[in-house]
Amino acid sequence: MSINWFPGHMAKARRQIEESLKKVDVVIEILDARIPYASKNPMLDHVIGDKPRVVVLNKKDMANSKETDRWIARLKADGVYPVALNGKEPNVLKKIENTVVEATKEIFERMERKGINPRAIRAMIVGIPNVGKSTIINNIAKRKVAKTGNTPGVTKAQQWIKAGTKMELLDTPGVLWPKFEDESIGQKLSLTGAIKDNVVNLDDIAIYALRFMQKHYLDGLNKFYNINIDEDTEIVEIFDAIGQSRGFKMSGNEIDYERVTEKVIYDTRDAKIGKFTFDFAGAEE
């Protein structure tokens, strides 16, 4: 699903996005609402400069709604135009349109004052793999336009799609590389499915997820796996408890830790245990 990024890919992606940027009035940056910090491409700010930016916190159905509200407030304070979405819902076009209109209001008012004829607002979607770019474009276009797959930058010839009455959207999203400088960011990206499982150590991801839930969501964790741990339980004992409860055993009655690891990762990734936001908008960590 994801791709391996090499310096050549990154340079190409940056160049292609810079080219596309010249054609648009506003950039729609898609982030995963569960990890608004970790799912942000580190270079994008430099390239966008002071062009208006809409920031979509996508997959809000899988994130902690209180934390999403805090992120919205923080992003507003940072001077961008945020909106939280479930990219699969029918109201996506309206929500994005409203936010895009707000973000470009000044530019279009200035054009009007200069006597330039009103035209559609031109926008493009960018983001790292798997945040929901294709889902959102297809939803807005009401047909399948963007290939759900990942290639660096913008590869095929781009076309404008009519998006509602006020907006035109480039039909191919800008695919950007994820952050990889920090281990905990890698774990968050993997836990939410943004990077391949085989580039990170699965045990570390499961441990990260369990520690997070032990600290922030103990009751939910106990209830979901029908276990009884507390805030001081050692990590290996949590693995044991889940293995026991689920009957993940090998011959000789030993706990099958590999199965526990996979189960914890998939249950967390699919938001089965609860709706978590792993990046905090405030100082909490």
Ligand code: GDP
């Ligand atoms: P892209 O790589 O950024 O184009 O991401 P995709 O559009 O291919 O989406 C990646 C996965 O996330 C797919 O399985 C989508 O069905 C899923 N997805 C996208 N948006 C949402 C959302 O808002 N909520 C949920 N639950 N899943 C979503």
